[in-house]
Structures are given as C-alpha cells and as structure tokens.
Ligand SMILES: Nc1nc2c(ncn2[C@@H]2O[C@H](COP(=O)(O)OP(=O)(O)OP(=O)(O)O)[C@@H](O)[C@H]2O)c(=O)[nH]1
C-alpha cells in the first residue's frame with residue numbers, strides 16, 4: 001500500500017435542475033393555469049474529519065468529485081428532487097488548500113468536524129412562478145445554475161506530541177507498540193511503517209502523550225530518497241524529537257548526525273527542538289553503566305549536542321520492554337502541562353457532529 005499524504009482533486013457542486021413549462025390540463029379545465037415545477041438544487045460537497053482513517057488513499061478513487069445534479073421540475077407545481085450531497089471523509093489532521101493560489105481553506109484538526117466545500121447550483125424556477133396580472137400563461141422557465149467548483153490540494157499533517165525519529169529498523173514501531181495502547185506495524189524489513197501511526201501513552205495519573213511513529217529516515221530523504229519528503233512533514237507538528245538509535249549498529253555519532261542532516265535539510269527549526277536520545281536493542285549488547293557513561297560523554301561533545309538543547313540519553317530494549325518505564329517517565333517530564341494533542345483528542349471525543357460548525361464558502 002502506498003503512503004498517501006497528498007492528493008489533488010477537483011470538486012463540483014451538482015448542477016441545479018431546470019424548471020419546466022407546463023399547464024394544468026384537467027378534464028373540465030383544458031386551459032388551466034401554469035403549473036411547471038422548479039428544478040431541484042444541485043448536491044453540495046462536504047468535508048468531514050474522521051478518526052478511522054489515517055491517510056488520503058480513499059480520495060485517489062477519482063480526480064473529480066461531483067454532487068448529484070438536481071432533477072428537472074415536474075408538472076402540477078412539483079419541484080424536482082434535490083441532488084444528493086457528497087461527503088468526503090479525510091483523516092483528522094488534514095489541511096485543505098486552494099490549489100490555484102495555495103491559500104489554506106480548512107485545517108481539520110477536530111474529529112467529526114464538517115465543512116461545506118462547494119454548494120450545488122440553484123434549481124431553475126418553473127413557469128408557474130412567472131404568472132402575474134399581465135402574464136397569465138408564461139411560456140418560459142429558468143435553467144438550473146451550475147454548482148460551485150474548486151481545485152483542492154489535501155495534505156496530511158499528523159498531530160502528536162513527540163515523534164520517533166530513526167533509521168529504518170531502529171525499532172520505532174516496536175517501541176511504539178510496547179509503550180502505547182495502539183498497535184503499530186512491526187516487521188524486519190525497511191519501510192514497514194507506511195502510515196504515520198500515532199500511539200497513545202497513558203501514565204498512572206491518566207495523563208496522556210501522543211507519540212508518532214515516523215517512517216524510517218534514510219540518507220537523502222530530504223532530497224526525496226526512500227519515502228522522502230512526504231513523511232518528513234509529519235515531524236513538523238510534534239514538539240519533542242525522540243531520536244531512536246539502533247544499539248546494534250554502535251555508531252551513534254554518525255547515526256545522529258545523519259538524522260539531523262536530513263531533518264535540518266527539510267527545515268532547520270526542527271533541530272532546535274527539545275529532544276531525547278534513546279539507544280535501543282540493549283538486549284543485544286550489554287551496555288553497562290561504564291559504557292553508558294562513555295557514550296554519554298562522547299555524544300555530549302559532539303556537534304549534535306550543540307544544536308539539540310542538551311538532549312538526554314536513555315538505554316532501552318523495546319523488544320524486551322527494558323527501560324520503558326524510565327523512558328515513559330522522561331517523556332512525561334517534558335510535558336508537565338496538558339499537551340496540545342491531549343486537549344485535541346479530548347475535544348475530539350466530546351465534539352458532536354451536530355454541533356460542529358459549517359463554514360460556507362459562498
Ligand atoms: N533485539 C532487539 N530487536 C529489536 C528491538 N526493537 C526492535 N527490534 C527488531 O528490529 C526489527 C525492526 O523493528 P521495527 O520496530 O519494525 O523498526 P522500525 O524502526 O519501525 O523500522 P521502519 O518502520 O522500517 O522504519 C524487528 O525485527 C524488531 O523485532 C530490541 O529492543 N531488541
């Protein structure tokens with residue numbers, strides 16, 4: 001499956017149905033008055049933020065989405081049926097831009113929030129509307145109006161407090177699934193994480209932190225190699241970087257510099273964030289206290305330390321669940337107050353679809 005984080009589509013409100021010209025012709029009133037009904041309204045297109053999706057693949061089904069057209073009016077002053085509206089579901093954390101000028105139209109950060117994207121066209125009026133004292137038998141009716149249209153670009157920006165940044169196979173998915181309630185995809189091959197998984201970690205005080213598993217970084221990712229830029233975007237919305245190093249590789253300085261180089265090439269400010277360095281797979285190599293101190297000393301003299309706000313180093317085994325309690329404690333120490341994601345997901349569960357605001361683009 002492809003990681004779909006950006007989709008460009010066009011949306012068209014349905015065309016309004018046309019009104020008709022007709023006259024009542026009953027048995028004893030062969031020359032009855034005008035009775036041509038109005039056309040139905042064209043269907044609108046709505047956007048809805050869903051928590052059950054985590055990428056935009058569903059939108060790839062079509063290039064153009066159209067609300068249904070309104071039906072033509074009927075005799076006996078009956079209106080045509082309104083065209084059905086269409087609801088496009090996208091993951092929470094999607095932003096929608098106007099493709100023409102790049103302006104941000106919607107930022108769907110609240111679950112179940114819903115917006116109107118384009119309105120369907122008005123139905124045309126049937127001839128009975130035009131009857132007046134001077135004109136008893138109008139022979140004309142209106143055509144329906146076309147719906148609104150927009151060219152859009154949908155983009156995902158994941159929402160989490162902290163992001164796991166590491167080379168492929170460092171153990172990010174294993175760590176996420178072993179510290180959080182949500183299961184991540186685990187595999188012994190590169191790029192198992194094709195979707196940005198977000199895990200929820202809860203402590204004894206029922207505080208929550210949302211941790212994003214960011215697909216493995218490889219050299220030149222910032223230039224488009226591997227999954228490239230598409231997933232570097234996910235790092236933008238977190239406020240803590242967790243550099244996960246593969247303890248088996250034993251080349252921490254080089255690994256950190258490589259990770260930083262890719263992040264920095266994408267956006268320099270990402271390097272100035274608070275960070276934790278986590279050395280994983282400590283079950284494979286016995287990192288005793290002396291070794292740990294040596295590694296800390298070497299790293300704290302490295303170029304990495306100068307830019308990353310005195311990151312701390314923790315040694316764990318994600319697989320054997322060793323050191324995870326220390327890791328979780330450390331994580332919470334960075335977020336003494338309710339986090340943005342915590343508030344955001346809280347709002348999400350209390351937000352009711354019926355209460356959500358609809359913004360009109362008219
Ligand atoms: N021995 C050992 N193996 C581990 C540990 N953590 C992860 N692994 C193994 O390392 C391999 C890769 O783990 P993943 O969690 O899929 O790695 P990842 O960083 O998510 O990889 P990508 O999604 O490709 O970026 C798997 O075979 C894991 O079982 C650990 O603490 N010790």
Ligand SMILES: [Mg+2]
Nearest residue numbers: 172173192193
């Ligand atoms: Mg993974």
